[in-house]
Amino acid sequence: MDKTMDDIIREGNAYACIQCGRCTGSCPSGRECGLRTRKIIHMARVGIDVFKTEELWDCTTCFTCQERCPKEVKITDIIIELRNLAVKNSYYPSMADVPKIIIQNLYRTGNGQPLSPEVSKLRSIIGLDKEPNDIAKDKEALADFQKLLDGLPLMRWGGI
Amino acid sequence: MDYAFFPGCIAKNVYPGIEKATRIVFEKMNVGLHDYPYSCCPPPGVVACYDKDTWYALGARNLALSEPDNRDIMTICAGCYGTLHNVWHELQHNDAKRAYVNEHLGRIGMTYKGTSRPIHFVDLLDGMRDTITQNKEVDLDLRVAVHYGCHYLKPTTVTGENSESPMLLDEIVGLVGCKSIPFKDRLTCCGAGGGVMSGEPELSLKIMERKLKNIKKADVDCIVNICSFCHMNFDQSQKKLESFDIPVLHLNQLLGLAFGVKHKHLGLHMNLVSTRDLVKKVKGAKKGRDEE
Ligand code: SF4
Numbered sequence: 348m349d350k351t352m353d354d355i356i357r358e359g360n361a362y363a364c365i366q367c368g369r370c371t372g373s374c375p376s377g378r379e380c381g382l383r384t385r386k387i388i389h390m391a392r393v394g395i396d397v398f399k400t401e402e403l404w405d406c407t408t409c410f411t412c413q414e415r416c417p418k419e420v421k422i423t424d425i426i427i428e429l430r431n432l433a434v435k436n437s438y439y440p441s442m443a444d445v446p447k448i449i450i451q452n453l454y455r456t457g458n459g460q461p462l463s464p465e466v467s468k469l470r471s472i473i474g475l476d477k478e479p480n481d482i483a484k485d486k487e488a489l490a491d492f493q494k495l496l497d498g499l500p501l502m503r504w505g506g507i
Numbered sequence: 508m509d510y511a512f513f514p515g516c517i518a519k520n521v522y523p524g525i526e527k528a529t530r531i532v533f534e535k536m537n538v539g540l541h542d543y544p545y546s547c548c549p550p551p552g553v554v555a556c557y558d559k560d561t562w563y564a565l566g567a568r569n570l571a572l573s574e575p576d577n578r579d580i581m582t583i584c585a586g587c588y589g590t591l592h593n594v595w596h597e598l599q600h601n602d603a604k605r606a607y608v609n610e611h612l613g614r615i616g617m618t619y620k621g622t623s624r625p626i627h628f629v630d631l632l633d634g635m636r637d638t639i640t641q642n643k644e645v646d647l648d649l650r651v652a653v654h655y656g657c658h659y660l661k662p663t664t665v666t667g668e669n670s671e672s673p674m675l676l677d678e679i680v681g682l683v684g685c686k687s688i689p690f691k692d693r694l695t696c697c698g699a700g701g702g703v704m705s706g707e708p709e710l711s712l713k714i715m716e717r718k719l720k721n722i723k724k725a726d727v728d729c730i731v732n733i734c735s736f737c738h739m740n741f742d743q744s745q746k747k748l749e750s751f752d753i754p755v756l757h758l759n760q761l762l763g764l765a766f767g768v769k770h771k772h773l774g775l776h777m778n779l780v781s782t783r784d785l786v787k788k789v790k791g792a793k794k795g796r797d798e799e
């Protein structure tokens with residue numbers, strides 16, 4: 348179900364944007380970096396390939412802009428869709444190594460954040476099972492999960 | 508009352524004190540928590556931002572696991588809640604997406620029906636105020652800075668919350684004798700989400716630093732959160748920044764203290780930022796009560 352730039356703009360109601368800048372003014376990330384939310388929406392609307400810009404990856408997806416937009420532009424939803432488009436077109440953020448490790452962990456153990464021997468020890472100190480009672484322990488469930496993941500687009504686009 | 512328990516990878520694999528505190532506190536309140544072979548939610552930051560369809564399918568697998576037992580799913584992290592609740596919400600009214608996830612789940616002999624709802628534990632606590640008061644052994648008498656977590660509150664079209672002036676968490680800490688202290692920009696993001704903590708750690712730290720400065724001015728005994736991911740960010744970032752030492756407690760750890768549970772059983776000694784002074788203060792309050 349691949350979306351085009353046009354789908355993203357329309358579904359996200361970006362044409363309703365009046366460029367008031369409330370989104371930029373609300374952005375916790377833009378205070379600390381070059382992300383200008385209003386500009387992202389503007390660029391998307393005028394047909395610039397905004398999915399190629401690095402700033403897209405500065406958004407914490409906090410949804411504050413989307414909540415406050417007076418024209419109900421689904422700003423954060425648009426940013427997430429633009430990231431999906433970026434990944435499909437191999438425009439990875441420059442520092443995507445850690446996310447890649449998270450995806451590898453997800454495939455290998457069922458958890459983006461796997462259990463370490465140190466934490467396993469901490470778990471038993473406070474009276475929990477050494478290993479959580481989850482997918483990493485249930486080998487059959489893990490095999491099914493990997494089979495599921497094998498056929499999903501992330502493995503195609505995720506670059507692993 | 509019985510729920511499927513979704514601890515999430517941070518509470519299981521990084522801060523197990525949160526998982527333990529949750530099990531203790533809910534057992535005391537007579538809520539049965541049941542385990543399932545869950546994968547991680549999957550993370551909204553990395554998986555949803557890379558490929559949303561994969562996010563829907565993996566989220567639906569988790570949601571479907573407790574459907575045969577008719578159990579709703581209790582989450583203790585705003586990130587997990589954000590994923591599971593958004594996936595559930597979308598699949599309620601998007602038939603094409605539901606068909607898509609079922610086509611994939613069918614490959615491993617599973618079906619998604621949407622009959623088990625995800626619930627954030629703080630919404631569950633909302634309806635259990637009397638039970639909380641009944642289980643309280645200590646009035647904690649702490650000044651706390653509460654942190655809601657973005658994906659618990661927003662987007663409100665999905666969550667139905669009030670994202671600009673929520674009060675629930677402030678009220679719940681009040682039930683156990685804590686005072687929620689207002690501070691500047693109290694509802695802003697902690698900086699961890701959207702893959703920013705993993706992808707751009709320096710930016711994430713800057714967002715957090717501003718937040719911590721505001722909290723420090725409020726002169727609180729601790730930060731109380733309802734999100735394991737924010738919890739990790741608050742605790743680890745203070746260690747990295749070196750200029751803060753505000754103890755960080757997940758709400759279930761705070762409730763554990765109020766229910767008279769020993770701090771070591773709640774894993775408070777496993778935080779990077781020391782909780783020693785805080786624990787001492789709570790012990791003082793407990794002693795005062797015992798002598799009365
Ligand atoms: S807040 Fe909404 S209308 Fe205003 S600039 Fe941002 S997207 Fe456009």
Ligand code: SF4
Pocket residue numbers: 370373374375376377384405406407408409410411412413422423
């Ligand atoms: S969702 Fe992203 S762009 Fe919008 S306010 Fe939050 S960090 Fe900024």
